[in-house]
Amino acid sequence: MMNNYLLFRVAERLLGVKLQGAIEILPWRRSRPVPLAYSYVEGVMEYRGTIYPVFHLAQVLGLSRTGPIGFTAHAPGGDELRKGQSIILLEEGGKPFGITVDSVVKMAPLEDPKDPSAEIKGIDRKLVKGIQFIDDQEITLLNFERLFHAG
Amino acid sequence: MDDKIRFLILSLDGEGFAIPITSLLEITVPRNIQKDQKLSEIFEGKLDYRGKMIPVVNLKKVLKLPGNPGGALIVVKSSKGVLGLLVDSAKELLETALKPVPMPRGVLNPSLNYYAGILRNREDLVVLLNEDGLLP
Numbered sequence: 236m237m238n239n240y241l242l243f244r245v246a247e248r249l250l251g252v253k254l255q256g257a258i259e260i261l262p263w264r265r266s267r268p269v270p271l272a273y274s275y276v277e278g279v280m281e282y283r284g285t286i287y288p289v290f291h292l293a294q295v296l297g298l299s300r301t302g303p304i305g306f307t308a309h310a311p312g313g314d315e316l317r318k319g320q321s322i323i324l325l326e327e328g329g330k331p332f333g334i335t336v337d338s339v340v341k342m343a344p345l346e347d348p349k350d351p352s353a354e355i356k357g358i359d360r361k362l363v364k365g366i367q368f369i370d371d372q373e374i375t376l377l378n379f380e381r382l383f384h385a386g
Numbered sequence: 387m388d389d390k391i392r393f394l395i396l397s398l399d400g401e402g403f404a405i406p407i408t409s410l411l412e413i414t415v416p417r418n419i420q421k422d423q424k425l426s427e428i429f430e431g432k433l434d435y436r437g438k439m440i441p442v443v444n445l446k447k448v449l450k451l452p453g454n455p456g457g458a459l460i461v462v463k464s465s466k467g468v469l470g471l472l473v474d475s476a477k478e479l480l481e482t483a484l485k486p487v488p489m490p491r492g493v494l495n496p497s498l499n500y501y502a503g504i505l506r507n508r509e510d511l512v513v514l515l516n517e518d519g520l521l522p
Contacts, residue, residue, distance in 0.1 A: 267511040268401065269501075270449035272494045279490060279504060279511055286504055286511070288490040330491060383492040 240345045240367075242374060243323065243336040246298040248358070250336075251345065251367070251376045256326045260339050263320035277335060280322075287324055289333040290382065297359040327379045334379075343369060348376055393480045393505065395512060396460060396473045399451045402512040403473075404480065404505050405462060409517045412461040413476045416442070426522065430455055433470050441521070442470035448500065448520060465518040480507050486514045 240251040241258065259282065266278030266289040275294035280287050292298075322333045348365020355363050355375065364378035393404040394413070412435075419431040419442050430442045444455045456474040486503030494501075499519030505512045 267504075267513075269489070269493055269513060270398075270451055271498055271500070273492075276493050279493065281506065281511055286487045286490060288493045290492070332490070332492065 236347050237344050238347055239342055240374075240376065241323065241342055242340040243321070244338045244340060245293045245296065245336050248298060249340065249372055249374045250292075251343075251374045252323075252325065252379070253347075253376070254342065257324075259324040261322045261324065263317045263322055263335060266333075280333065282324060285331050287331050287333045289322060289335065292334040292336055295334075295359070295382065296362065298357070325379065327382065330383060332379070332382070345369070345374070345376070390481050390483050391485075393482070393512075393514070394460070395477045395480050395507060396458070396471075397475045397477050398446055398449065398456070398473055399453060402477065402507060402510055403445075404507075404512045404514045405460065405471075405517060406514075407479070409462045409464065410460065411463055411468065414459050414461070415457065416455070416459040416470075416472055419470075428522070430470075430472055433459075435461060435468060435470070438468070440468045440470055442472060443520060444472045445520070446472075462517045464521065466521045469517075469521060471520070480505070480512070482506070 239254040241254055242249060242251045266280045268278040275291050277289040277291050280289055320335055320337055321339050322335050324333045345367045348367055358375060361381050362377050362379060364376045367374045367376055392407040394407060394410050395402050395404055419433050421431045428443055428447045430444045432439045433442050446453060446455065455472040458473050458475050460471045460473055460476060462469060462471060484506055486505050488503050489501050500516055502514040502516040505514050
């Protein structure tokens with residue numbers, strides 16, 4: 236089945252998420268950190284009256300080797316490096332949440348992946364739904380359902 | 387309907403946290419805290435509060451935040467009794483008609499019981515502490 240996907244980049248990798256419900260793309264901004272949160276949680280932010288947890292997608296997927304974020308990340312220039320990044324606000328099972336990505340690429344209609352067990356390298360497969368291609372470019376399609384069952 | 391709730395906003399490592407005024411007994415400076423080796427690491431010691439010894443908790447140690455124990459002592463009542471909380475400072479009173487929002491799922495281990503939700507304080511988000519869940 237064809238569906239519209241939002242494509243974005245994290246750590247040089249092209250990723251996609253199925254568009255369903257409302258979606259917002261914002262320039263990266265600092266979230267309110269929450270002490271003792273999971274290491275891949277940037278914090279919480281408010282947008283138009285709704286509170287969103289914001290997840291550092293590269294860390295969720297195991298794509299980056301940077302240290303912990305939030306309260307423990309007062310690295311010099313840390314926030315400056317994030318200026319070009321974006322936050323995508325999504326919804327999964329009625330739960331709003333945000334992910335930080337390096338850049339948003341485009342929207343594209345894609346065939347839903349048929350074989351979720353296709354070989355995927357260098358990425359935590361927990362959130363991977365499958366692989367698709369546009370002009371030989373590999374796109375890893377994500378499914379965030381399991382993000383809320385961590386821990 | 388004017389159902390405003392009041393909170394004390396306190397500061398830890400530069401971020402705001404809140405305690406409901408209904409649990410607040412006193413804001414003071416940390417003084418005469420007696421060390422007690424029998425208490426665990428999160429405790430700074432014990433304090434004579436109106437003729438009764440109460441435990442004093444270093445809130446930064448509970449929340450694993452860096453830095454010194456802080457310059458303000460907040461005495462609160464909880465379901466586990468009266469306790470002292472060491473914090474960086476007591477900042478302001480927040481009076482709001484907005485109800486606290488539950489902490490979103492997926493942020494932290496659900497077994498952690500330190501927070502009661504999130505509050506809006508003008509442009510900022512403030513983490514509401516659960517005074518009943520701070521003691522081990």
